[in-house]
Amino acid sequence: MEEVFKLKRATYHLWTFTISKLVSSFGAQVYSFAISFYILQLTGSATSFAANLICSILPRTLVAPFAGYAADKYSRKMIVIVAQIATTIAIGGLLIVSLTAGLSLAAIYTTTVILSLTSLFSGVTFSSSITGLVDETRIQKAMSLNQMSISFAAIGSPAVGGLLYGTVPMPVFLIMYLVASIIAVILESTMNFNLFAKRKEIVEGEEKEPMLQSMKAGFNYAMKQPLLKILIVISLLINFLFGAFQVGYSFILIEKLKIGAQHFGFTEGAFAIGMLLLSIYFSARKELKYPFLVSKWSIVTLGVIMGSIALPLIINMSYVVTVGFYILLMFIFGASMIVTNTPLQVMMQKMIEDDYKGRVLSILETGAMALMPVGMVLFGYLYDVLPAQIILIVSSVLLIGVMLIMARPSVVRSAHPELAKVTPQLEIK
Template sequence: MKDSNKLKKATYHLWTFTISKLISSFGAQVYSFAVSFYILQLTGSATSFAANLICNILPRTLAAPFAGYITDKYSRKIIAITAQIATTVAITGLLVVTLSSGLSLIAIYTTSCILSLTSMFSGVAFTSSITGLVDKERIQKAMSLNQMSISFAAIASPAVGGLLYGAVSMPVFLIMYIAASSLAIVLESTMNFNLFAHRKEEVEGEPKETMWQSMKAGISYLKLQPLLMAIIWISLLINFLFGAFEVGYSFILIEKMKMASQRFGFTQGAFAIGMLLLSIYFSIRKEVNYPLLVSKRAIIGMGVMMGAVAGPILMSLTDNSIFVYYLMIMFSLGALVITVNTPIMVMMQKQIDDDYKGRVFSILETMSMALMPLGMVLYGFLYDVFPAQWILLISASLFVGVTLILARPSVVRKAHPELEKVRAHRRGVAS
C-alpha cells in the first residue's frame, strides 16, 4: 500500500513538475521576447540588445559552481521555491519601477541578471531532484516531459509574445507574468522532493565541509567517473563548434539567401517542432538501452546537418526549394538535439550519486556555456573574413571528428559492456 501511494505521488509529481516547468519556461520566453522587442524599439541599437543577452548568460555561468554546492548542501525544494519567489519579486520590482518612473534599460538589465540567476538555481535544483521526485522506471518520461514543456514554450512564446506586445501595455504584461510565476510557486510547494531520494544523513558532531572543500569534492568525484568526464569534454567542444551554426545560420539565410523574415521565422519554428515531437516520442517509448551510443550517432547526425547548411551556397536552388531545404534541416536538428540530450541525461540521473548531483550538473552547465560566448565572437569574425560555406564545412568536420575521438568505441564499450555480448550473439546468429 505504501509503494502504491508513492507511485501515485510520483505520477502527481510528473504532471505538476511539467506544468510548473511549462509556466516558468513560457513566462520567461514571452518576457524575453517582449523585452528584446522593447529594447530594439526604444534604442534601435544592436549593442543594447547584445548587452541584455550578456545579462542572461554571464551571471548564470559565473554562479553555476556555487549553485551546485548550495543544491547539494541544502533542501532542493526550498531552493526551487525560493528561486521562483525571487523571480516573482524581481518582476514585481520591474512593474513598480515601470509604474513610478517608466521602464529603463538599467531596470531591464538588472531584472535580466536576477532572472538569469533564479532560472539557473531553479534548473539545477529540479535537475538534481528528478530521481527524488519520480520512480526509476519513469526518469526518461520525466526528462522528456520537461523537454516537451520547454519545446512547447519555444514554439508558442513568439506568437503569444507578439500578440500580447501589440494588444496590452507593459504593466499588464508584467502582472500576467507575476500571476503565472505565483501559480508555479503554489505547485512546487505541494511536491515531495525526497520521495525516492537517497541522500546521506548528516551525522552529529561530524566536521562540516567548507564550500571550497565541497566544490573540490565534486571535481574529485567527477575525475573518478571517466564516462562523465568524456561527456563533459564532448559537451564543451561541441557547444563551442556549434557556434559556427548559431552565427552562420542567420547570416547565410538573411544576408546570403535574402530570405523573407516570415520564412526565416518558420524555419526557426521547425526546430522547436522537431524538439517537441521527439520529446513526445521519448516520453512514451521504453528507456534507451545504450544511451551513449545513441547520443554519439545523433551528435554525428548534427554535424552532418550543420555541414548541410552550406548546401544552397554551393548549388543553385529556387527560393521555394531553399525554404523547404532549411525547414527539413532545422526540423532534423531539433529532433537530433533531443536524441542527444534525453538518453544522456537519463543515464547521468541514474549514475550520479544523489549527494553530488547538484555539483556535477552545475559543472556540466558551466563547461557547456563557458566557450559559447568565445565561439560566437570568433565565428562572427570568421564569417566577416572567410567564405561561409568553408567555415561551416570545416567546423562540421571538426564537430564529427571530436565526437568520434572522445566517444570512440573503447569509451562506448566501457559505458555499455553488455553491448559487446549482444554484438557477438548477433554475429553468431548471422553466421
C-alpha cells in the same frame, strides 16, 4: 503499501513538474520576447540589446558553481521555492517601476541579472532532484516531459508575444509573467523532493565541509569516473562547435540568401516542432536500451546537418526550394537534438550520486555558459573573414571526428558492456 503510495506521488510529480516548467518557461519566454523588442524600440541600439544578453549570461557563468554546491548541501525544495519567489518579487518590482516611473535600462538590466540567477538556482536544483522526484524507471519520461514543456513554450511564446506586442502595454507582459511565476511557486510547494532521493543524512553537530573544498570534491568526483568525464567533455565540445551553427545559420539565411523574415520564422518553427514531437515520443516509449550508442550516432547526424546548411551556398537552388530545404533540415535538426540530449541526460541522472549531482551538473552549466560567448565571438569573427560554407563544413567535420574519437567502440563497450556480447566488433580498442 508504501511503495504504491510513492509511485502515485511520482506520477503526481511528473505532471506537476511538467506543468510548472511549462507555465514558468512560457511566462519567461513571452517576457524575454517583449523586453528584447522594448529595448530595441527604446534605444535603437544593438549595444543596449547585447548588454541585456550579457546581464543574462555572465551571472550564470560566475555563480553556477555556487548553485551546484547549494543544491548538494541544502534543501532542494527550499532552494527551488525561494528562487521562484525571488523571480516573482523581481517581476513584481519591475511592474511597480513601469507603472510609477516608467521602464528604464537600469531597471531592466537589474531585473535580468536577478532572473538569470534565480533561473540558474532553480534549473540546477530541479535537474539535481529528478531522481528524488520520480522512480528510476521514469527518469526518461521526466526528462522528455521537461523538454516537451520547453518546446511548447518555444513554439507558443513568440506567437503570443507577436500578437500582443504593440497592442498591449508592457505592464501586461509583466503581469502575465508574474501570474505564471506565482502558479509555479504553488505547484512546486506541493512536491516532495526527497521521495526517492538517496542523499546522505546530515548529522547534527557534524563539521561541515568548507565550500571551496566541497566544490573541488565535486570536480574530483566527476574526473575520477572515466565515462562521466567523457560525457562532460563531449557536451562541452558540442556546445563550443555549435557556435558555428548559432552564428552562421541566421547570417547565411538573412544576409547571404536574403530569406524573408516570415519564411525564416517557418524554419525556426520547424526546429521547435521537431524537438516537441521527439520529446512526446520519448515520454511515451520505454527507456532506451543503449542510450550512449544512440546519442553517438545522433551527434554524428547533427554534424552532417550542420555541414548541409552550407549546401545552398554551393548549389544553386530556387527560393522556394531553399526555404523548403531549410524547413526540412531544421525539423531533423530539432528532432536530433532531443535524440542526443535525452539519452545523455538519463545516463547522467543514473550515473551521478545524489550527493554530487548539483556540483557535477554545475560544472556542465559553467563550461557551457563560458564556451557559448567564446564560440560566438570566435565564429562571428571567422564569418567576417572566411566563406561561410568553409566554416560550416570544417566545423561539421570536427564535430563528427570528435564524436567518433571520444565515443570510439571501446568507450561504447564500457558504457554498455552487454553490447560486446551481441556485437563482438565493439571489442576493438
